[in-house]
Amino acid sequence: MSYFHHMLRILSFDEAVYREVISHDKRSLFYTLVNVAFFGIFYGLSALYFTRFLTDSSGSPVVVPAAMRFTLLLMGMSIAFLIHGGMALFSWGFCRGFGGSTLFLPIYLALGMAWIAFWPLAPFLAALQVKQTGNVFLPTLAAAAAFALAVVFRALKSASGLSTLRMLLTLVVIIVYICCFLYLWVG
Secondary structure (H helix, E strand, O other), X not given: OOHHHHHHHHHOOOOHHHHHHHHHOOOHHHHHHHHHHHHHHHHHHHHHHHHHHOEOOOOXXXXXXXXXXXXXXXXXXXXXXXXXXXXXXXXXXHHHXXXXXXXXXXXXXXXXXXXXXXXXXXXXXXXXXXXXXXXXXXXXXXXXXXXXXXXXXXXXXXXXXXXXXXXXXXXXXXXXXXXXXXXXXXX
């Protein structure tokens, strides 16, 4: 089976694909690398696009030099891997705490495979950072985030071996914890 076939199964909420790819194929690390890297590229390109809306204190547009553009693209990729790694650690800790698998790598790889669902969120994140939001921004962002969350739920449930109820409780705790962490970090 190919990458595209596996990703379509992931996006159609097929839980079995995670165990199949992680245990039988050695492609799960490649899928994780591709999905997280492309999220980073989409985020970096979106950030480059939205730099045109930045202004300095006098109100004139900010000119971003070519070297800084390349740096923004590379930072997008590094941020993507940092977010993925952090979310995998939080997910592993909480899944383990609720009685799930004690292995980290299946959680990391399943989350990385499910990261394709986050691709549509990259432009929204960049737009939110420069405050370029419109009337349909929040509903579209909410729909894309809900879809990504549903895909991640299936991935973590498959990798951790938790029941639906325990995984739901775990996901609620993960979301609350990450929101509190971001509030303290950003706010």
